[in-house]
Amino acid sequence: MRPWSSRSPFHPAVLTHCVAVTLVLWVWGSPSLVAAERPAPDLGAGKDAYRQHCARCHGATGRGDGVDAKRFYPRPRDLALGVYKFRSTASGTPPTDENLFQTISQGLPGSNMPDWQHLDEGVRWQIVAYLRSLSPVFEKVQPAPVQLADDPGPARADHAKGKALYETLGCAACHGSAGRANGPSAGGLVDDWGMPIRPANLTQGWSYRGGHDPRSVMLRVLTGIDGAGMPSYAEALSPEEAWHLAYYVTSLQEPVHWNLVARAVRVDDSLPSAVDDPRWAEADRTDLQLDNVVNATGEWASPPTVNAASLEAVYNDEAIAFRFTWDDPTQDLHAPHDGFALLLKPVGSEGDVVTLQAWPSAGAPPLDVCYWSAERGTAWEAVATDFDSVTTPSVSTPPFLQSASGYQDGRWRMVVQRALHPNHPRGAAVVTTEAFTSIAVAVWDGGNPGSRAVSSWIDIALREP
Amino acid sequence: MTRSRLLSTVGVIVVAIGCGSGKPQSASAQARSPEHAEVGAPTQLALLSESPQPASGHSAATIQGVVRLSGTAPQRALVKMSADPVCQQQHAEPFYSEETVVDEQGGLKNVFVYVKQGLTGAFPAPAEPVALDQSGCWYRPHVFGVQADQPLGIINSDATLHNVNAKPTLNQPFNIAQPVKGMKTTKKFAKPEVMVKFKCNVHPWMSAYAGVVDHPFFGVTDEHGAVTISGLPAGTYVLEAWHEKYGTQTQTVTVADGETKPIEWTFSTQ
Numbered sequence: 001m002r003p004w005s006s007r008s009p010f011h012p013a014v015l016t017h018c019v020a021v022t023l024v025l026w027v028w029g030s031p032s033l034v035a036a037e038r039p040a041p042d043l044g045a046g047k048d049a050y051r052q053h054c055a056r057c058h059g060a061t062g063r064g065d066g067v068d069a070k071r072f073y074p075r076p077r078d079l080a081l082g083v084y085k086f087r088s089t090a091s092g093t094p095p096t097d098e099n100l101f102q103t104i105s106q107g108l109p110g111s112n113m114p115d116w117q118h119l120d121e122g123v124r125w126q127i128v129a130y131l132r133s134l135s136p137v138f139e140k141v142q143p144a145p146v147q148l149a150d151d152p153g154p155a156r157a158d159h160a161k162g163k164a165l166y167e168t169l170g171c172a173a174c175h176g177s178a179g180r181a182n183g184p185s186a187g188g189l190v191d192d193w194g195m196p197i198r199p200a201n202l203t204q205g206w207s208y209r210g211g212h213d214p215r216s217v218m219l220r221v222l223t224g225i226d227g228a229g230m231p232s233y234a235e236a237l238s239p240e241e242a243w244h245l246a247y248y249v250t251s252l253q254e255p256v257h258w259n260l261v262a263r264a265v266r267v268d269d270s271l272p273s274a275v276d277d278p279r280w281a282e283a284d285r286t287d288l289q290l291d292n293v294v295n296a297t298g299e300w301a302s303p304p305t306v307n308a309a310s311l312e313a314v315y316n317d318e319a320i321a322f323r324f325t326w327d328d329p330t331q332d333l334h335a336p337h338d339g340f341a342l343l344l345k346p347v348g349s350e351g352d353v354v355t356l357q358a359w360p361s362a363g364a365p366p367l368d369v370c371y372w373s374a375e376r377g378t379a380w381e382a383v384a385t386d387f388d389s390v391t392t393p394s395v396s397t398p399p400f401l402q403s404a405s406g407y408q409d410g411r412w413r414m415v416v417q418r419a420l421h422p423n424h425p426r427g428a429a430v431v432t433t434e435a436f437t438s439i440a441v442a443v444w445d446g447g448n449p450g451s452r453a454v455s456s457w458i459d460i461a462l463r464e465p
Numbered sequence: 466m467t468r469s470r471l472l473s474t475v476g477v478i479v480v481a482i483g484c485g486s487g488k489p490q491s492a493s494a495q496a497r498s499p500e501h502a503e504v505g506a507p508t509q510l511a512l513l514s515e516s517p518q519p520a521s522g523h524s525a526a527t528i529q530g531v532v533r534l535s536g537t538a539p540q541r542a543l544v545k546m547s548a549d550p551v552c553q554q555q556h557a558e559p560f561y562s563e564e565t566v567v568d569e570q571g572g573l574k575n576v577f578v579y580v581k582q583g584l585t586g587a588f589p590a591p592a593e594p595v596a597l598d599q600s601g602c603w604y605r606p607h608v609f610g611v612q613a614d615q616p617l618g619i620i621n622s623d624a625t626l627h628n629v630n631a632k633p634t635l636n637q638p639f640n641i642a643q644p645v646k647g648m649k650t651t652k653k654f655a656k657p658e659v660m661v662k663f664k665c666n667v668h669p670w671m672s673a674y675a676g677v678v679d680h681p682f683f684g685v686t687d688e689h690g691a692v693t694i695s696g697l698p699a700g701t702y703v704l705e706a707w708h709e710k711y712g713t714q715t716q717t718v719t720v721a722d723g724e725t726k727p728i729e730w731t732f733s734t735q
Contacts (some may be wrong), residue, residue, distance in 0.1 A: 083638075092631075092639035141637055169644040170626025173549070173667050184548040188669040192632065224640050229666030231628035231642035235650050 037121045046130030049123050053116065062134040064193075071294055072112045073303050074209075075195060082135025083192060083227040086210040090144040091224045091232035094137050100128045110207035110307075146222045146232075149239035151215065154247060162248025165241055169233060171249075174199035179252040181305075182329035182410030187447065192227045198303045199229070201327055205253030207307055212253060218246035256308075261436065262286035263463040264313035264320055271314055271321040275406045275413040280323050283312035284463075288441060290326075290453035293357055305329055305448040309340075309441050309455065315462055320431055321417040324441065331374070331407040332446025338374035339391060339444035340414055343367050344429035344437055345457070346383065356440050356454035360386035368429040372403055372414055374446070379403035379416045383427040387442070387452075399424045433462045524722035527695040530578050531727070532686045532706055533571040536734030541565065544603075544670050551625035552602030552668060562670075563607040564710055572690025573732060575608040576708045577660065577676040579683035580694070581715060583702035588680040590614035594651060597663070597673060599627045599643070604663060604673030608709070610683040611675050613657050621648045626667050633661040636677065640666075659707060674709055699724075706730045 051060070057076040059065040064078035077084070086103050087095040095103075104124050107115035116124060132138040152158075166172070174189065176182040179202030191197045205212035210220050221242045224232035237245065265283045272279045288311070292304040309326035324340060332338045343356065345367060352365045359367065369390045372379035380398040382390045390398075399422070405414040422428040431437045436459035443453045541561035546552035566574035594616035598605045602623055611617050621627050621643035629650070630640040636654040643650065654661060654677045665671040676683060684692040694704075701719040711732035720726050 090639075091641060092637045169642065170667070173626050185667045185669075188548065189666055190669065224642070226638070226640060229628070229630070229640075231630065231640045231666070233642045233644070236642050236644050236648065 038125045039122045041129035042126055043130055043133055045123070046126035046128070046133075049119070049127050050130050053119065054127065057112065062131075068112075073292070074111055074191075074197065075193065076112075077227075078193065079131055079134045081192075081227075082137030085225045085227055086220075087143070087223050087226070088145050088148075088219050089223060090146055090234065091226060093141050093144040094135075096143045096145065097125075097128050097132070099143075100131055101125065104128065106211070108209040109211070110204075111209055113209075146219070146234050147239050148218075148222075149243060152240075152243050152247075154214075157214070157247035158244045159248055159251065161241070162244040162246070162251075165237060165245040166248055169236060169245070171245075174229065175202050176329070176410050178409050178411075179203050179249070180327045180329070180410030182327070186329050189229045191229070196303050197228055198305060198329075201307060202249055202252045203254045203327065204256075204308060205250070206256060212250065214243065214246040214250050217249050218242045221245055256287040256310075257285050258289070259284070259286040259458065261459045261461050262311060262313060262439070263461050264315045265463055266465045267314055267316050269316070271316055271319055271417055272323070273321070273402060273415060273417065274404055275323060275415050277415075279314065280312050283314050283323075286311050286458065288455035288458065290441070290443060290455050291357070293452045293454055302448055302451060304451065304453055305445045306443045306451075306453045309443060311441075313460060315420065315431070317420075319417050319419050320460075320462075321415060323413060323415045325411065325413045326443055327411050328407075328443070328445050328447070329410055330445065330447030331412075333374050334446075335375065336444075336446040336449040338412065338446045340372045340412070341387070341390070341442040342370040342416060343440045343442065344370070344431070345439075346427050346429045353457075355456065356442060366427065368425075368427075370401055370416055370418055372405065372416055374405070374407075374412075377403075377405065379414075381418060381422065381425060381428065383425045391444075431460060431462065433464070436461050524699065525696040526699055526720035526722065527693060527725040528578075528697060528704065528718065528720070529725055529727045530684075530686070530692040530694070530704075530706070530730065532573045532576040532578070532690045532692070532708075532730045532732065534565070534567050534573040534690075534711070534732050534734060535571065538567045538571075538734065539565050546602055546668070546670065549602060549625055549668060551623060555601040555623070560601070560603070563603075566688065568689050570689070572686070572688065573708065573711075574686055574688045574690065575606075576686040576690070576692070576706050576730070576732075577608055577610060577674070577683065578686065578692045578694065578704060578706045578730075579610065579659065579676055579678050580680065580697070581703045581705040583700055584680050584682065584698075588612070591681070592616070594618040596620060597675075598622055599629075599665070599671070602627075602665075602668050602671060604665075604671055606673070606685065608660075608674045608685050609676070610685060611654065611677055612681060613655060613677055613679045614653050616651045616653055617675070619643070619650045619652060621646060627665050627671075628667055630664050630666055631661060632664065633658050633677075636661065659705070660709075676707065704728065706732075708732055 055066055057066040057068050058079055062079035064076045069076050082094055084095040087099045089095055101124055104116050107113045172183050173185045174183040181199045181201040186199050189197045200208055210216050222234045224230050263284045288309050290307055306326055306328050309324055312323045314321050328338060353359045366383050366385045368383050370379060370381045371390045379401040381401055382398045384390045402417040420431045429437055438457045439460050440455045440457045445451055544560045544562055563575060590612040595611040596618045598620045600622040619629050624646040626644040628642050632638055635656050635658040641650055657679045658677045660674040660676050663673040682694050682697055684694050686692045697720060699720055699722045703715050703717050705713055705715045707713045714730050
């Protein structure tokens, strides 16, 4: 770099700017770096922006009681408490301004907090200033950044050391030995506001609220997640060890394919009928994000425990087989038991049921439901206008489907097979090479009674060899 | 490790005040209860305080308090620790909650008693730490007192993960992991606060309460509901008794030099 080039940090104009930034720093009493675009704090502007963009969830006065608050899991933060989850600072100390700016800018994946990058940076900084004014903690306690080590990078991160730390530090108590959020303490967690909460499923990187890159994970380990159960490990491991653990945790994340069209692979012979048939590896994987259905009053009954399901599909001339995989922290074989439904839209009903969140409802058209019960270990198919008539079948025996299932360490795998053109039940959906068929899934966790998680609709397409 | 094991064995619970003569006047009224005798139970120990004392030795007053519970005491809840085998294995016998512990005479254990008003002058915090032990997946002691700015040594005597989630409202909260047996962390609370709750998210049945005050005149009732606060200068004081289920009660008491004053509190289950 040439001296005094416009990009040099020593350029006079940059130095002048640094003085201005330093003044802002001094006024704010913030010890860390501030982006050059950061304006002088203007609480009026921050309040206006907050009212416009944040109050709907976080409430007019920041108490986390906006009109949409009760529909959310996790609940919107009560900003007046000054307790923030995602920080680079010691447990119990407030976040830095940059932490707040980052959360606003990037949102919290897996929660209802969106990213706000479409707002001008200056507006985001004014919101940061306004958030600080909502809690006295920012005046009383200085952010205490945790001590960090240099990133060893993926090549030098010690996987074995990270795995050993995962075990000795007790991560599995909540997150489970394979990271599937099925540890023995996972079911009893309560946050500081008395709301039941669940640990992160570490295999689902997309659901890490504070970011799933190694640095973000490393910060969560060292700072903890204040207000939630996750404690700070800053006194239990070194900053270097935190990186090894973080790289190990990120290695637990599984690749996901959020396909809008799931493609079934054609085979000439019989369809795979076992959950561990090697032919499943040749099929495309499609992941479906699930959302719990809210109750009649629009409130969460309990935190969701099943957040995603994946599928592979294989077909031949007569039938199609699906393998579904989903993480459920508890295997529940007796009432209330686990269950799974593959829903297909019968021909002619496309577009009528826009979302399973709104099905069943009065006047809604029937859907083709292939329901599997963990209690019976069998699956059957019905065309119905509600779930109850399928999950608790009447005397008239529904057509049973060939199925198999297995549960291991927080994960169900289930294979179900149905005809492409079923003769029964009457009005059943048809799967053909000529058209896409809309499918969706619904999952019941018996360990989380009353909850039902549903996906959006995607299409299944029969792929020619 | 050696140090923490020593601490967990010796179990310095509450530093009692010394009198002017430089001798410890009394310790906390906390005592070993039968169910605590099993693992790493703290033994009470009075320590000499180096702080300047407000009253001369021969003239300090003593409060001898008894806290009782009237009405039918609720059954002590059985604590289920099956979620963590390390916890379960440490209890051959059924283990019961310490929320409401009464003896046959109605003496109520685990009541924090302290001087709420009436003291003048400053009482520097002792340098000796108060110990909070996690042993048998239980906080020992369940209720304790500590002076503001006095070190609080938090120890994990269990071979399992505990997290120490302290939830004060006036002081700075913290939530730290203690994953390894023998781990010790020292914390301080800067301001008086009655009470500060501790909980463990990993083992939701675990809780403890600390009364943080800015003087040494406090104690916690033993299994007979008895508590002694000594070395108190002559004067008129508001005493408060706090129980986690039955709330607080205050009494105004006047003590003279050298006086030993019996005080009774009665909480009601009604």
